[in-house]
Amino acid sequence: MGDYRHARDIPDIDFLAAVEEAIRRRPNIPATRWDVERVLGGLESDPTFTVVGDVPGVPSKVVLAKARRLIRRGLLDGCECGCRGDFLVTARGVELLRPSAEIVI
Template structure:
């Protein structure tokens, strides 16, 4: 008999606190429990937080009334944060938040675990980070925030895209994607003239140059023909 994975509880009340699901621990703990029950699952960590974001958006968000949005958190340990449009809707009360809970059947979570595992890409060198993904990350941050992209913001986007370094599962103190690899990739693209910013190891401050925006468009269309590698 194939073991049935446990259900996963997602409570909205947790997502209004900075440390609600620290580094995707809701999914990480579910994976550990499933393995202990004998459920053979692919190792998706260190992308547990990206998987948590997907599950919240697909299954928990429909429970909310209009006026509540979900966003990725950069400055808190919780990888998912909730926003209220307070101009048009009052904030949810504690009682309303406590009622927003979903229990996902284990089979549904397992399906998303396998999908997340297929998206994983091991990054050992700067050249392993696709040019298009890196440029897209900077462009999205520039347009979303109206300012430059920091090294840590770019690294967060790359991690959510499934890029991770060579690490052992269970060592949760180690970076999912080493900062030095992000900086190394930035230096290569800066050398090409595709991005502006500082690659000395500080916060970064990256933006796309005119050449970078043109290369981004060509890469998206599949018309970039240069044989150089970043």
């Protein structure tokens, strides 16, 4: 699905949606960086974490760089050091994901 070479190649909305999808797939825990990589790569979840290594087209370093940018902008919470990540979309990030409820007539 993805062919991401730089953080800028992943649209903010796609990354935030991937975090929310990862959480939906494994409720009650924040999204790990591996979960987000799999969603962005179009792969099923791996609840046992038996799959190790980069998802084709979705390098870990690119995912971490994108997460770092979104955390700095207040759209994502989590750790950017390279550990699990434990990502959650912030209220500000949710606003960006949700279309405006206002209807202009």
